[in-house]
Amino acid sequence: MIKYRKRRQFKRKSLGLFLVVVTWSLAMGWLISFATNAQGATPTSEIGTVDVIPAQYQLGQELYLENCSSCHLALPPQVLPTQTWKNILQDSQHYGAQVQPLVDPPRILVWRYLSTFSRSIREDEQIPYRVNNSRFFKALHPQVQLPRPVEINSCVSCHPSANEYNFRRLTPESENTQ
DSSP states (O other): OHHHHHHHHHHHHHHHHHHHHHHHHHHHHHHHHHHHHHHTOOOHHHHOSSSOOOHHHHHHHHHHHHHHTTTSOOOOGGGSBHHHHHHHHHOSEETTEEOOOOOTTHHHHHHHHHHHHSBOOOTTOOOOOSGGGOHHHHHHSTTOOOOSSOOGGGGGGTOTTGGGTOOSOOOHHHHTTO
């Protein structure tokens, strides 16, 4: 009889300890998720870029924007393949203009950002150097009648905040074609 009581008390204590641990874990998980969601509470429509950029790539993005948007609209890396970005970063002849290529370490940071968020091309595919030749650009713009020739500055006709690197905001007319 005493053995049975001890076993029953042990089971109760074990069950009680288990319930305390589960309750504690759930409470901590809820608090952690609440804290992390509060930090990233920016609504998707206000993020601007196509992807949320993790902290380790933010400096590369800032350097990219600083260097590229001083002359033209900076395009999201997703619209051109990785190989195009690699060639652009290494070439001093930038679409007919002589530019000073980035040097290390800023070049490495920009490259890490661009290579992470761009896409690879197929083996049989030619490297596109114009957005209208990029299958990624075309895939991101289905059912959109693009002007000929497509020019980077024409992006603002559909993306009014493109100058601020916000390609999510669209004009009301463009929202129906995306």
